[in-house]
Amino acid sequence: MFKRFLFLLVLLFPLTAHAALNVNGISMTASVNKTSLTMEDELVLTVTVDGATGDFMPQLPSLPAFNVYARSSTTQIINFHSIVTFEFIMLPRFPGKTVIGPITLNYGNKIYKTDPITVTVYRTPNTPQTNTSKSNASKPAAKTAAPPAKARQAEPTPAPADMPPLERDLYNSAARNGDKTYFMVAALSDSTPYVNQSVTLGIRFYFSSNFVDNAPYNEPSISNLFMELISTSEGRQKIDNKTYGYIERRYAISGVTAGPAQVGEASVRYIPAGNLTNISVFDRMFAAVSQEEQTVRSNPLSLTIRSAPQEGKPKSFYGAVGSGYTISASIDREEVEAGEAVNLTVKVNGSGNLKPTSDLKLPNLPGFKVYDVVATSGVVPTNGELKSYKIFKAVVVPLSSGTYTIPALDWSYFDPSAQQYRTIRTQPLTIKATPSSKTDTGFDFATHSELGNGFRELGRDIRYLKSDVSPSKLGVLSTVSDWQIANYLFGALLVLAALFALMDKQTLAGRRALAKARTQLKNAHTEEAVSEALTAYLQARYRVHIASLPLKDITAALRKNGCPAELVQRFDTLWQRLNAARFAPAQMQEENAIELARQATDLIKAMDKGGRA
Amino acid sequence: MKKGILLICFWLAAALSASAADLQSAEELYREGKFAAALGQYEELLKTYPNNAHLYYNIGNCYFKMGTVGLAVANYYRAFRLSPRDGDIRHNLALSLENSGERLVPTGMPEVLHKLFFSLRIDELKGLFFVVLWLFCLLGAFWLVKRRLGRVTLIVLAIVGFLAVWYVWRSKIEQAPLAVVAAPVAELRSGPGKNFPASANVAQGHLLLIQDTKDNWYDVVVKDQGLQGWIEADTLEKI
Numbered sequence: 056m057f058k059r060f061l062f063l064l065v066l067l068f069p070l071t072a073h074a075a076l077n078v079n080g081i082s083m084t085a086s087v088n089k090t091s092l093t094m095e096d097e098l099v100l101t102v103t104v105d106g107a108t109g110d111f112m113p114q115l116p117s118l119p120a121f122n123v124y125a126r127s128s129t130t131q132i133i134n135f136h137s138i139v140t141f142e143f144i145m146l147p148r149f150p151g152k153t154v155i156g157p158i159t160l161n162y163g164n165k166i167y168k169t170d171p172i173t174v175t176v177y178r179t180p181n182t183p184q185t186n187t188s189k190s191n192a193s194k195p196a197a198k199t200a201a202p203p204a205k206a207r208q209a210e211p212t213p214a215p216a217d218m219p220p221l222e223r224d225l226y227n228s229a230a231r232n233g234d235k236t237y238f239m240v241a242a243l244s245d246s247t248p249y250v251n252q253s254v255t256l257g258i259r260f261y262f263s264s265n266f267v268d269n270a271p272y273n274e275p276s277i278s279n280l281f282m283e284l285i286s287t288s289e290g291r292q293k294i295d296n297k298t299y300g301y302i303e304r305r306y307a308i309s310g311v312t313a314g315p316a317q318v319g320e321a322s323v324r325y326i327p328a329g330n331l332t333n334i335s336v337f338d339r340m341f342a343a344v345s346q347e348e349q350t351v352r353s354n355p356l357s358l359t360i361r362s363a364p365q366e367g368k369p370k371s372f373y374g375a376v377g378s379g380y381t382i383s384a385s386i387d388r389e390e391v392e393a394g395e396a397v398n399l400t401v402k403v404n405g406s407g408n409l410k411p412t413s414d415l416k417l418p419n420l421p422g423f424k425v426y427d428v429v430a431t432s433g434v435v436p437t438n439g440e441l442k443s444y445k446i447f448k449a450v451v452v453p454l455s456s457g458t459y460t461i462p463a464l465d466w467s468y469f470d471p472s473a474q475q476y477r478t479i480r481t482q483p484l485t486i487k488a489t490p491s492s493k494t495d496t497g498f499d500f501a502t503h504s505e506l507g508n509g510f511r512e513l514g515r516d517i518r519y520l521k522s523d524v525s526p527s528k529l530g531v532l533s534t535v536s537d538w539q540i541a542n543y544l545f546g547a548l549l550v551l552a553a554l555f556a557l558m559d560k561q562t563l564a565g566r567r568a569l570a571k572a573r574t575q576l577k578n579a580h581t582e583e584a585v586s587e588a589l590t591a592y593l594q595a596r597y598r599v600h601i602a603s604l605p606l607k608d609i610t611a612a613l614r615k616n617g618c619p620a621e622l623v624q625r626f627d628t629l630w631q632r633l634n635a636a637r638f639a640p641a642q643m644q645e646e647n648a649i650e651l652a653r654q655a656t657d658l659i660k661a662m663d664k665g666g667r668a
Numbered sequence: 669m670k671k672g673i674l675l676i677c678f679w680l681a682a683a684l685s686a687s688a689a690d691l692q693s694a695e696e697l698y699r700e701g702k703f704a705a706a707l708g709q710y711e712e713l714l715k716t717y718p719n720n721a722h723l724y725y726n727i728g729n730c731y732f733k734m735g736t737v738g739l740a741v742a743n744y745y746r747a748f749r750l751s752p753r754d755g756d757i758r759h760n761l762a763l764s765l766e767n768s769g770e771r772l773v774p775t776g777m778p779e780v781l782h783k784l785f786f787s788l789r790i791d792e793l794k795g796l797f798f799v800v801l802w803l804f805c806l807l808g809a810f811w812l813v814k815r816r817l818g819r820v821t822l823i824v825l826a827i828v829g830f831l832a833v834w835y836v837w838r839s840k841i842e843q844a845p846l847a848v849v850a851a852p853v854a855e856l857r858s859g860p861g862k863n864f865p866a867s868a869n870v871a872q873g874h875l876l877l878i879q880d881t882k883d884n885w886y887d888v889v890v891k892d893q894g895l896q897g898w899i900e901a902d903t904l905e906k907i
Contacts, residue, residue, distance in 0.1 A: 370852060418735040419767075460701060517732050517763055518756040520695055521722035524687065524713070532788070532795030542798060545805035552809030 081106040083113065085158050085169035086437060088288035089305075091222050093177045094150060096290040100143040102169065107162050108137050116156035120176065121145035147176040177218050220244055225257050226292070228354070229301075233294035236264045239323060241275070241353035243308075249361050250313055252376040252471055253407045253441045256282070256306040258321045258353050261292070261299045266325040272304075275353065276319035279360065281408060283307045285436035307434070307441030309408040310360030320352040363469040367476055371465035373415065377407020382466050384481035393456045393491040401447040401481060403466060409445040410434065415466065417449060421516045422459050426450040453488035460485050568595030569663045576659075579652040582636040589633075589655050593626075596662060606630055618662065625658055687716060694726070703733040721751035725760065732764055737873040738850035740764045742905040749842060752786040768849075768873025770891075785834075790842050797831040804828050845878040847886065850905040856897035860885035867897055876904065 081104065088099040098121065102113045115123070125144040130137060152175045157168040214226035224242030232238040237260075244255040258275070274282075286305045291298055310316050326348055363376060380403060387398040401415055414430045432445040453459055460483050467478040535541075568591070575588035593599050593609075597616040601609045609630070610623050618626075633651060694709035707730035714723045728743035744761035751757055762772040773782040788796065807821040855866040860882040870876070870890060876899070880887035884901045 419733070421733075462701065515763055517729055517760040520698055520726045520729055521756070522691060522695060524691065524717050524720050524722050532792040532799070534795070535798055536791045536795035538798065541802060545802040549805040549808050549812075552812040556812040 081162060081165075081167060083158070083160050083167045083169055085155075085172060087155070087172055087174060088286050089303075090173065090440075091175045091177065091219050092147065092290070093222075093226070093292065094147055096147070096292070098145045098147065098174065099288060100145060100155065100172075102141040102143070102158055104139045104141075104160060104162075104167075106136065107139065107160075111139075111160065111162055113141055113158050113160045115143065115158055118145070118155065120148055120151070120153040121155075122148060150176045152176075177215055177222070221255050221257050225259055225303075229259065229261055229292055229299070230294050232261065233297065235261075237262050237266070237323075237325060237327070237349070237351050239321060239351045239353035241318065241321060241356055243318070243356055243358065246356070247359045247361060248310055249363050249376045249469060249471055250310045251374050251408055251411055252469075253307045253309045253443075255285070255440065256308050256318060256356070257303060258306075259301045259303045260323045260351065261301045262325075263297055263299045264327060266327055271324045273322045273324075275321040275355075277308065277317065278319075279311050279314060279316035280308045280318070280358070281311060281411060283408075283434050283436070283441060285441050307408065307436070309411070310358065311411065313360050313362040316358040316360050318356040318358070320355050322350050322352045324348050324350050363476075369465070369467040369476055369478055371478060372467040372469070372476060374412040375403070375405070375407060375409055375466075375468035376471060377405050377468060378470050378472060380405030380407075380466075380468050380477075380479060382464070382479045382481055384461070384464060384484060386461070386484050386486065389485065390487045390489070391453065393453050393488045395488075395491075396450045396452050397486055399449045399451050399461065399484070401449075401464060401466075402444060403447075404442065404444045405468070406440060406442055407468070408434065408441065409443040412445065415447045415464065417464070418462060420451060420459075420461060422454055422457065424452040424454055426452075451486075453486060456488050456490040458485060458487050565596050565663060568592050569659060571595075572659050573656060576652045576656045580648055582633050582648050582651055585648060585652045585655050586633050586637065588652075589629075589659070592659050592662075596659075606634075622658065622662055625661070629654055629658060687713060698726075698730065698733075701733075703730045706730050707734070719750060721747040721754065721757065724750065725754075725757050728760060728764070732760070736850070737764055737767050738848050739905055741768065741770075741873050741875070742848045742850070742907050745846070745848070745907045748786075750789065752789060758783075764873065765875075768871060770873065770875055785838070790835075790838055793831070793835050793838055797828070797835050800824065800827050800831055846907040847876045847878050847888065847904040848907060849874045849876065849899075849903060851903035854899045854903040856888075856890070856895060856899055858897060860887070860898045862900075864898065868895055870895075870899070878906070 083102065083104045085100065085102045087101070089096070092098055100115075104111070104113065123143050123145045126141065128139060128141045130139045132138075152173065155172040155174060157171055160167040213230070214223040216223075218226065221242055221244040225240055228240035228242060229238075232240065239258065239260050241256065241258045243257075245252075248254045256275075260272070283306060284304065285307050286303075288303050288305075289300065290303060291300050293299070304321075308318070363372070363374075382401065382403050384399065384401045386400070388395075391397055399417075403409060410432045412432075414428050417425055417428060426449060428447050428449045430445060430447050432443065434441055434443045436442070451461070463480040463483050465478050465480045467476050469475075470477050572588045572592035575591070576585060579585045579588060590601050593601055593613070597613055597618055599609060599612040599616060601612075604612070606627065610627055613623050613626065614620065629651070636647065636651065690709055690713055694706045694713070697703075697706035697709065707727060710723055710727045710730065714720065714727070717723055724743045724747035728740045728747060731737075731743060732740035741761070741764045744757060744764055747754070747757045748761050758772070765772050773779050804821065804824045804827075807817055807824055810816065811818050811821045849870050849872050852872050854870045856868040856870055857864040857866050868890075875891055876886075876888040877891060878886045878888055879896075881901075882898075885898045886901055886904060887896070888899050888904075889896045
């Protein structure tokens, strides 16, 4: 029983799931082929319902400014997923700005609504109101011939001054070609945009006579530009009382680098319907008709791409130029374990081309391991203008437990209409990380090193603030470094010592010898002691080694070394007495030794005063 | 007289307590993640305490947290010159330099040698040089007169020579006109003007040696890369 029930459940699951998905996954969008048009133009309102099945019809709001003259629907089913597109073709009833209110859909007991769309309708010059109502009466076929012009005015009537530049230029260019049956024109909404600023390129193929279907269209060549097709539409324009149909393509283009840029010729190859009348069906199908093929080309256009101004350029400027940008940031989880990945997503939307802008740079996130930012971008043509988005995804991993805040992320763009930079920012995000429960040693990153003893480096950050304003220093050395004058003082001391030592070296030696000899003689009580003191003095004073010399040689050496003759004589006499006492000690008394010491003292004093070494 | 001294003491105490309150307030802002506001307060305090290593360090921290690595490096470097033995300053300078692809300790040099070389502030090194020089003068004079302590005098002379070389080397490093790239990217051009072609981009936080100045342009050498060229002064922060 249970198995049967399970079998039925498995069988019915795709159907029930699909039905559930259909109810839950419905979305409805509305768009128009142009937001500025003339009274002669038709407006195509497209409503796309994604995910709904069955029989349903969106409810249009009250549209007093338009006549809805045709509607159609197409359904696409891809992998059990249906997309139904409704097209409403409308003609304006009177000029002015009007709002197409929300389109509603009652489906699955829920009411879905689209955003309102604002459209501006301009008065067509020389177009009487009666013509308008006449035009409204019949559906204009895009490739149906209009009645040929019978007369031409000398000067084409210019477009209204309040028309947007692109519409005006296209209108005026077409007016200048009003004498041709087939022609192409091209115009730009701005020919001096900034790098990455999105401007609109409009190319129209005008015809006032039939041509064979599927005329091949060649896109213009471009240089130094990005180009995205944003819409294709058809319309009518009256030039010199002649009604032309046209097929229009609009592109969003943006400059790559500052400098000149070019939009080359677009072309359409066509076969005028008049040439087909005498050709067999077989020939039409094959090459014979190709000989009749003709080509029209649009005018080439030149642009000058400007750099966004350097002045006031914020750090968070990544190259976006445009207006109405919004930014948001989100994380997939607010509570994780330390070491688990959190996906951080930052989305930027706005008017302009975000594809070529640089990637967002995340700031330093302390406490996180941050992996490289991966960016994806895309463009969404909406109501005749280019909306683009860029999504930055980064994986951040809290390295340890705690509460972390990803700060507000700044993102700047240049607004060309206001001629200034604007900065938008995300809200700060908070992540609460609990301690890791995976392993007892925590988690591992290849880039982080093992410190040993159970410690693992998780990341590096700067150290915390200093709470005082008195850094440590070696005060004494710092103070001393200012005492420059002391250098001179110590230097002078050194110089003085050197001079002193150089100038009076001998005198010093003599004085030292005198002092020493006088002390010895003062304490001498024998002739031997007197003799030794005198020998030491003469050796120091006159550098004469008298111990091993005979008296004659000693006196000669003394004279030679500058000792005066009188003092030499006195020394001679004293030395003989000392020798006599030394060789006849019995005759010597202590009193005699003292007398000899006194005489020796007198002699060395005299030598110190008068003698010269 | 006594009243005057009391007034001065009172004024000093009031000024110190106001600074302490400002420091605390700046620290609270920093802890709350309001780095720009904390930076403003620290810069105000720097006017009261010029050339203060700790204030430069705190300013560097604020810039680092704000993601402005170039200005963080500049302020850590100023703090490092004023207080080279401070481990926190050394750590933060080394980390911020690493973030911008530079190294504090030159490749091949042992870190301990680098720490020894920068163990003294330049004025402390000068003071030490003076003290040892004076000691040498005294010993030299004594030796000249008494012919004693000759070996000790020679050893002190060798130390004087060593300190002189150290001081001159450090002075050369300290007085080198350094700058750091403060803008996200600075363009190195072949001449002092935007009409000269750019030869290289230098990322934020890189250290440059200024060689010449002309109008609003610096002739710089990019250390370790062998590049030389002119960079607009507005993109650099002189240290």
